Amino acid sequence: MDHAADAYRTDLMTITRFVLNEQSKYPESRGDFSILLSHIVLGCKFVCSAVNKAGLAKLIGLAGETNVQGEEQKKLDVLSNEVFVKALVSSGRTCILVSEEDEEATFVEHSKRGKYCVVFDPLDGSSNIDCGVSIGTIFGIYLVKDGAEPTVGDVLKPGKNMVAAGYCMYGSSCTLVLSSGSGVNGFTLDPSLGEFILTHPDIRIPKKGKIYSVNEGNAKNWDEPTRKYVERCKFPQDGSSPKSLRYIGSMVADVHRTLLYGGIFMYPADKKSPNGKLRVLYEVFPMSFLMEQAGGQAFTGNIRALDLVPTKIHQRSPVFLGSYDDVEEIKALYAAQEGKA
Numbered sequence: 001m002d003h004a005a006d007a008y009r010t011d012l013m014t015i016t017r018f019v020l021n022e023q024s025k026y027p028e029s030r031g032d033f034s035i036l037l038s039h040i041v042l043g044c045k046f047v048c049s050a051v052n053k054a055g056l057a058k059l060i061g062l063a064g065e066t067n068v069q070g071e072e073q074k075k076l077d078v079l080s081n082e083v084f085v086k087a088l089v090s091s092g093r094t095c096i097l098v099s100e101e102d103e104e105a106t107f108v109e110h111s112k113r114g115k116y117c118v119v120f121d122p123l124d125g126s127s128n129i130d131c132g133v134s135i136g137t138i139f140g141i142y143l144v145k146d147g148a149e150p151t152v153g154d155v156l157k158p159g160k161n162m163v164a165a166g167y168c169m170y171g172s173s174c175t176l177v178l179s180s181g182s183g184v185n186g187f188t189l190d191p192s193l194g195e196f197i198l199t200h201p202d203i204r205i206p207k208k209g210k211i212y213s214v215n216e217g218n219a220k221n222w223d224e225p226t227r228k229y230v231e232r233c234k235f236p237q238d239g240s241s242p243k244s245l246r247y248i249g250s251m252v253a254d255v256h257r258t259l260l261y262g263g264i265f266m267y268p269a270d271k272k273s274p275n276g277k278l279r280v281l282y283e284v285f286p287m288s289f290l291m292e293q294a295g296g297q298a299f300t301g302n303i304r305a306l307d308l309v310p311t312k313i314h315q316r317s318p319v320f321l322g323s324y325d326d327v328e329e330i331k332a333l334y335a336a337q338e339g340k341a
């Protein structure tokens with residue numbers, strides 16, 4: 001199909017057109033959210049092109065710095081972070097930025113300030129960069145009350161307070177998945193047009209799935225409910241077929257597959273990492289927001305993930321997210337352990 005010809009097809013739903021349609025439902029809107037999103041989209045396009053030519057452009061390997069998590073930063077971690085910080089500040093719609101790669105929150109200077117806080121993981125799946133396996137960018141958006149002086153307290157809020165969340169996966173195709181609180185939609189980048197086109201309208205995750213996704217290398221340190229659940233996935237007692245194991249090691253890619261195919265993605269706590277590995281603000285919350293909007297759910301091993309109230313910007317939390325019925329099963333095992341059943 002010749003996409004160039006498609007450019008003249010008036011019904012082509014680009015992400016810009018989609019967002020402006022959404023905006024038109026709110027006559028009082030000044031378009032701030034649409035402008036912010038257009039800058040996030042620009043950042044994703046830029047990072048997508050850098051990822052595609054990483055090997056050619058010597059963007060493979062370490063940057064020589066260590067981030068606040070104690071992780072050695074990859075060149076693409078640093079570049080993606082710079083791209084998104086610049087794009088978000090230049091939107092003129094943000095006041096606080098929290099990035100996985102920056103120790104402190106960034107307060108945007110007054111003259112360029114807006115009313116949104118953006119929490120983001122500029123490049124997720126860093127361990128997969130150098131081998132060309134799917135990686136991504138994750139973001140969440142909070143709104144600061146009009147006229148209020150923004151403080152870090154404006155992002156240390158439950159995930160359910162976010163007004164939007166999304167991720168962009170840099171894989172065999174570049175896919176941006178987004179929710180602003182009324183369902184989840186997926187857009188694929190058409191490289192010939194340079195436009196994200198609506199390809200996955202109103203994504204609904206299957207109620208139950210056939211896939212479980214977890215790093216089994218940590219199994220010996222897991223707690224009882226996690227061990228029992230994974231055992232059940234492999235050796236079901238109810239006559240159903242065993243689930244298949246799929247684990248890419250990039251949260252964006254593992255969650256994208258889970259959203260489309262169903263099943264469960266887990267990064268549980270274990271003896272070595274009592275709070276798991278994934279960060280609440282820019283990994284757990286955005287993905288949990290999308291999961292719930294698509295009809296799934298997200299659980300920490302204790303509470304609904306979006307009810308969590310973080311106290312630190314780089315706080316970690318265990319997470320179990322995916323198909324409603326699959327997460328219900330692990331919730332029951334934790335409740336049983338709590339003696340609540």
Ligand SMILES: O=P(O)(O)OC[C@H]1O[C@](O)(COP(=O)(O)O)[C@@H](O)[C@@H]1O
Nearest residue numbers: 121123124125126127215249250251
């Ligand atoms: O190698 P592990 O312990 O399974 O961890 C993989 C997880 O770590 C991450 O790579 C952490 O994210 P970053 O790459 O953004 O630091 C997730 O994408 C992924 O789900």
Ligand SMILES: [Mg+2]
Nearest residue numbers: 121124125283
């Ligand atoms: Mg990450």
Ligand SMILES: [Mg+2]
Nearest residue numbers: 100121123124
């Ligand atoms: Mg990262």
